[in-house]
Amino acid sequence: MPEENLKPWYDKGLRFECQRCGNCCRTHGDYSNVYMVDLEVARIAGYLGLEEEEFRRRYCARDQGWTVIRSEHPACPFLTDEGTCGVYPVRPMQCRTWPFWEENLRREVWEESVVPTCPGIGKGPLHPAEEVERIARENEDWYQEQ
Numbered sequence: 001m002p003e004e005n006l007k008p009w010y011d012k013g014l015r016f017e018c019q020r021c022g023n024c025c026r027t028h029g030d031y032s033n034v035y036m037v038d039l040e041v042a043r044i045a046g047y048l049g050l051e052e053e054e055f056r057r058r059y060c061a062r063d064q065g066w067t068v069i070r071s072e073h074p075a076c077p078f079l080t081d082e083g084t085c086g087v088y089p090v091r092p093m094q095c096r097t098w099p100f101w102e103e104n105l106r107r108e109v110w111e112e113s114v115v116p117t118c119p120g121i122g123k124g125p126l127h128p129a130e131e132v133e134r135i136a137r138e139n140e141d142w143y144q145e146q
Helices: 038-047 052-059 107-117 129-145
Strands: 014-016 060-063 066-069 121-127
Touching (some): 038 052, 107 121, 121 129
Antiparallel strands (some): 014 121, 060 066
């Protein structure tokens, strides 16, 4: 098999720059849950000046053994009225690594789900394939190591 067949469809890189639109902070089917590990829960609770137990009571739910951000609305409870992240400095790894998630790097998912959701796709700096894959691995490793 020729080596070029082993290259990912994004082998020339992907352009992305966050447009601060908040679209990724609103429910979109598969993207509706934000998963958090205990360290992230503690960081966000501290940032908000809440005891961890109070934070969990107000903002968290359990889903298949994971802690997730609970929202009664179609948007993350930390999305501000201005459409920005109210916990940006301590946002979960899942949020930090969007859109370069392993599952998003399948061409059909990228084209059918990510591109229509995110206006930052195709804008800004070119992220080389190696960087995209490193970010996706960081995200996967973060959750598997916890």
